[in-house]
Structure formats: structure tokens, C-alpha cells
Amino acid sequence: MSSKPPMRDALVAAAFQLFLERGYEQTTIDDIVALAGVGRRSFFRYFPSKEDVVFPDHERCLADMTAFLSVSGDEHEPVQRVCDAARLVLRMYNENPTFSVQRYRLTKKVPGLRAYELSVVWRYERALAAYLRGRFAGRRDGTLQADVIAAAVVAAHNNALRSWLRSDGQRDAGAEVDHALGYVQTAFGHPPAQPAVEQRQDPEDVVVVVSRRGAPMWRVVQEIEAAFGRD
Amino acid sequence: MSSKPPMRDALVAAAFQLFLERGYEQTTIDDIVALAGVGRRSFFRYFPSKEDVVFPDHERCLADMTAFLSVSGDEHEPVQRVCDAARLVLRMYNENPTFSVQRYRLTKKVPGLRAYELSVVWRYERALAAYLRGRFAGRRDGTLQADVIAAAVVAAHNNALRSWLRSDGQRDAGAEVDHALGYVQTAFGHPPAQPAVEQRQDPEDVVVVVSRRGAPMWRVVQEIEAAFGRD
DNA sequence: ACACGGATGGCACTCAGTGCGCTTCCAACG
DNA sequence: CGTTGGAAGCGCACTGAGTGCCATCCGTGT
Numbered sequence A, B: 001m002s003s004k005p006p007m008r009d010a011l012v013a014a015a016f017q018l019f020l021e022r023g024y025e026q027t028t029i030d031d032i033v034a035l036a037g038v039g040r041r042s043f044f045r046y047f048p049s050k051e052d053v054v055f056p057d058h059e060r061c062l063a064d065m066t067a068f069l070s071v072s073g074d075e076h077e078p079v080q081r082v083c084d085a086a087r088l089v090l091r092m093y094n095e096n097p098t099f100s101v102q103r104y105r106l107t108k109k110v111p112g113l114r115a116y117e118l119s120v121v122w123r124y125e126r127a128l129a130a131y132l133r134g135r136f137a138g139r140r141d142g143t144l145q146a147d148v149i150a151a152a153v154v155a156a157h158n159n160a161l162r163s164w165l166r167s168d169g170q171r172d173a174g175a176e177v178d179h180a181l182g183y184v185q186t187a188f189g190h191p192p193a194q195p196a197v198e199q200r201q202d203p204e205d206v207v208v209v210v211s212r213r214g215a216p217m218w219r220v221v222q223e224i225e226a227a228f229g230r231d
Numbered sequence C: 001a002c003a004c005g006g007a008t009g010g011c012a013c014t015c016a017g018t019g020c021g022c023t024t025c026c027a028a029c030g
Numbered sequence D: 001c002g003t004t005g006g007a008a009g010c011g012c013a014c015t016g017a018g019t020g021c022c023a024t025c026c027g028t029g030t
Helices: A006-022 A029-036 A040-046 A058-070 A078-095 A097-109 A111-135 A142-166 A173-188 A217-227 B006-022 B029-036 B040-046 B058-070 B078-095 B097-109 B111-135 B142-166 B173-188 B217-228
Strands: A206-212 B206-212
Touching: A006 A029, A006 A040, A006 A097, A029 A040, A058 A078, A058 A111, A078 A097, A078 A111, A078 A142, A078 A173, A097 A111, A097 A142, A111 A142, A111 B111, A142 A173, A142 B142, A142 B173, A173 B142, A173 B173, B006 B029, B006 B040, B006 B097, B029 B040, B058 B078, B058 B111, B078 B097, B078 B111, B078 B142, B078 B173, B097 B111, B097 B142, B111 B142, B142 B173
Parallel strands: none
Antiparallel strands: A206 B206
16 A cells, blocks of 8 residues: 555644644644744655645545446446445545645635635536446436436535534434445435345334325335335 | 726726736736726726736626526425526626637636636525525524525536637527426426426325335335336 | 765745725715 | 715735645665
8 A cells, every 4th residue: 555654644633633723724844844843845755735634535536436437347336336436535535634624614714725626526417427428328317317316416426424523423423424425325316235124024114105196206205215114 | 887987998808808818827916906907906906816817797687597496486496596596697607608608618727717706606606595595494404405506506606607618609509498497397396487397286196105114215216206106 | 085866954036815004986965 | 166975996015725846855677
């Protein structure tokens, strides 16, 4: 693996210390390198811009995701596969909960960081869309479906991720993301392999759903989930 | 209305002339203001940053969209409403096809402009999501559904918009966007005005699904889709 | 010991963006 | 008609991010 450059970590630590105690815009590169005890030029050797120091591991995570998708064969259901790919991002956030929460609070109030985060998220979305475009090749409206599903997966993932970050990492991130992605899968793809709802084992227990044709699919699913005693 | 500041238009014209003939990054603010014959400081009075001159009318369009959504009552179906709101953006692009195509080519190759465009699109998406959150208030997973649907609408709109821009404005932008948004509506909301799937009007037409509890969720949905005659 | 290559530091430079004070112009008001 | 007050524009100096270039340091192989 990439050996460990202690300088990079030192820069991240120094940067976050200053960002948290005096704010992002109030901290200059010179402040960071002075605290880290390195030369100014070295900062830009490890991070192409000031924003990059806030997202030090997304580049690696994006590489992981593209690798994960590139080894996918046809045996996996496409929507399921991109949902699993999205979970890789969650895993990265979950490896350092306190760091993630601190960063969340930072990006929430600094417009420049929010904009940068968007470009990072966009690259994840394009990776998912590219994979789906490949799987949907030849299908009618394949690229449209790929783009829409990728966007929906990212939105669901982010919705759950932000809810978890707002709880200071107290809630169960995995469960929240599973639930959110489950919604997308019921809307677009074949449902998940292990459904999120608990499975009762009583074979006599039956549910009857009646729906007029013309009702939207999500309403039907919602009725069924309610009948199953979800939530 | 805002009277017309000729200076603003002169700056946009000068900027695009230089951007097209020598590239965005190769053009400095001083070049622009020199060509426009105005002071450097005046540029930043009309545009807070160099990127803003590339998207001179998005601020107004975003205001139009929020206004459009804020006057919406409960008489409109929510998903239909946000699709109509998205069409406002298309209309703006369609008012100046050649300008839009030039800008598209510019943003396609300049990473900084792509990033800025993302933040613009993000604000549209948040406007749609905020509206849907209001309409879905109280509904189970209301904010999740709002975020996902807003993202899907934006993705579909952008897919069609880009396809139109790539055709140099030759194709029918409205038809492409209608088609793309129709896909989202069939997935999430009530079917579009001219539904993609034929709608039976017989009110007696009902579907009864019987499922033993314990069956996996995907089997249930599969049964329902089959009963609806989908796919 | 010496040569070499990668990692680092120092320095000067460009350019985006900001704060401030000055001029200019126009319009309302006496 | 003259004054005044505010908005629009201009000039200038300054900060800070990001870059190119070259000197330096250090570990390694010969």
C-alpha cells in the first residue's frame, strides 16, 4: 500500500485544529504550515488546493468505488450493485465518526467547502452513472435511466448520511442508509436481496392489499410496508 | 423591472469573446475590463466572481423558480409541480440557444466552471426539495422522498438538456425534457398527463394481492408489478 | 567518497478578490 | 440657478491562493 507520509497527516491535523478554533476562511495556508512546521510549498505538494485538505481520503474512496464497479460482472443486479458501491462511501465516513462530524459542521457553514463537496459528490455520481450506462447499454432510454438512478442513489445516501451526521454519529448509520437505499430500490430496481423489513416466520400470517389501478407505485409499496408493520 | 445596465451586458459580451478566442483560464479580469472599457473594480460590482459572468441569468431564473413554487397551492400534484418548475430552467436555456451552446462547450472543458455549475444546479435542486418537503410534511420518509425525487428530476432534466446542447440546439429541447421527466413521473408520481403506461379508466378495476407474511419484499413487489401489467 | 534521485524549503511571481477613498454625474430641492 | 446628497464608477493598495524555478538536504547504491 501507499506507505505513510507523516507530513500529510500532520498537515491535516494542523489544518483542522486551526479550522475548528478560528474558522476556515480565517486560516491561511501560512498558518497551517507554520503550525505543522513545514514549508509552505510542501502543502501544495500534498493538496492541490486549500479545500482538498478538508477531504483528505475521498480520492482514495473514489478509486475504491471505481475498482469495485469495474470488477462487477453480470451476476449482480445493477441497482443493487450501485447501492453497494454507495455503501463504500458510508464506510469511509464511519471509520472516523468524530472526524466526519467535525467536517460536516465545517462544510455546513462554509459556502466554499459546500461547493467543493458538491464536485466530490458529483464524481461519485458520475462513477455510478457510468457503470449503469454500461449495464443498460442497448436498453431504451438507458443513459437516462442510468443518470436518474445514479442521482437517486446518491441523494438517498446523502439524506441518510446527513441525518446520521446531524445526530453526532449516535444513530446507526448503516441502518439509515439501508433504509434510504431500500426506498430507491423499490422505486427503480428489483428489491434487495435481504429485505430491510423483518421477516415473520408464521406461514399462516397473510396480508391483503387492494389498490385501484392508476395509483402510483410508491403508494402501493407504502401500503404494503404499513401492512407489514414497518417502522 | 430591473432597468437595463448596459455595463453588465458589455462585460458579459467582452468576457465571452475572450473566453471563446483564447480560453477561460487564459483570460484575466484585466483583459475583460480593458476590452469592455471599464474599470476593474466595476467588474466585481456586477459579478461577485469570475465564474459568475459565465452564468449571468441563473440568479434570476432561480428567483423565478422559487416564486413559481411559493405560489403553488395543494391543487397541483407535487411531482408534476416540480417537473414544471424544472421546465423553467429549460425555457431560460432555450431563450438563447447559441449562447447556451457556447457556454456548454466552455463548461465542458473547464473544470472550474463545471464545479461552479454544480453549485448552481444544487441550488435549483434544493429549491425543488424544499418545496417537496413541504408537500410531503407528515408523510413517512417525507424528506427522504423529497430529496430523492428532487435529485431525480434534476438528473432527468440535465440529461435531456445536455443531449439537446450536444446537438447544437438542433433537436427539440421541450420534447426531450418532457420525455425525460415523464420517466421520473412514472417512477415516483402520478402518471404524466399523457401517461407512458396506458391507464385503465374502469373504476371497478382492482388488484388484489395476497401474500404470506415472511415472503421477501421483492416477491411482493414483483407480484404487484405483474398484477399491474407492468414491464 | 561520490553520484544520483526524490523529497523538501525558499523565493518571486501572477491573479482573483476586497476595502477604501476619490471623482463624477445626476436629480431633487431650496 | 446653485447646492447638496447619493448612487455609480474609478484607482490604488493590499491580502492570500496557487505556480514555477532553483537550491538544498538526505538516503542509497556503486
